[in-house]
Amino acid sequence: MADPKEDPFLDDIDALEHQLEAEEAAEEHAAFDATALELDALRIERDELKDRLLRTLAESENVRKRAERDRREAEAYGGSKLLRDLLPVYDNLRRALDAAGQEQRSAAGGVIEGVELTLRELLNVFSKHGVTPIVPEVGDTFDPQQHQAMFEAPVPGTKSGEIIQIMAEGFMLHDRLLRPAQVGVSSTPG
Secondary structure, X not given: OOOHHHXXXXXXXXXXXXXXXXXXXXXXXXXXXXXXXXXXXXXXXXXXXXXXXXXXXXXXXXXXXXXXXXXXHHHHHOOHHHHHHHHHHHHHHHHHHHHOOHHHXXXXXXXXXXXXXXXXXXXXXXXXXXXXXXXXXXXXXXXXXXXXXXXXXXXXXXXXXXXEEEEEOEEEEOOEXXXXXXXEEEEOOO
């Protein structure tokens, strides 16, 4: 009997077993590498999706805030066009009362009283909707934020920039200028 240590057949079997083990290790290593790569790809995709989700949430919150602000502005200032259209009605009622002298007041007292009541009711409606009149007086200083200079004239006894005539009252809608008061302003007296 031959020594089992020297049998070439056994050497071939050992070599085949080593080769098989090496191939199995290589397959396991390749499978592990593929799993690691797949796991890394999934982590990257997760991070990208998380970033997109956070951006989408932030954008939707901004849209919600913008919509809320727009709703509040529409509620507060949405009627400004209608209110501007009513200002000439106020002006005409005011002019009618200013034009009525004592003689007309005694002759047509009921009509004058009706115009006064209509003007008062219009002011109540304005007030209810946040409209306040800007009523400058002669001698006040011209304020370009609230007044519109319709003309400039040198008037003795006045300072430059002083209001010398009121042509139409102005109006504010809450904190916004609806219409500036129309005034005449003194220039430097000549």
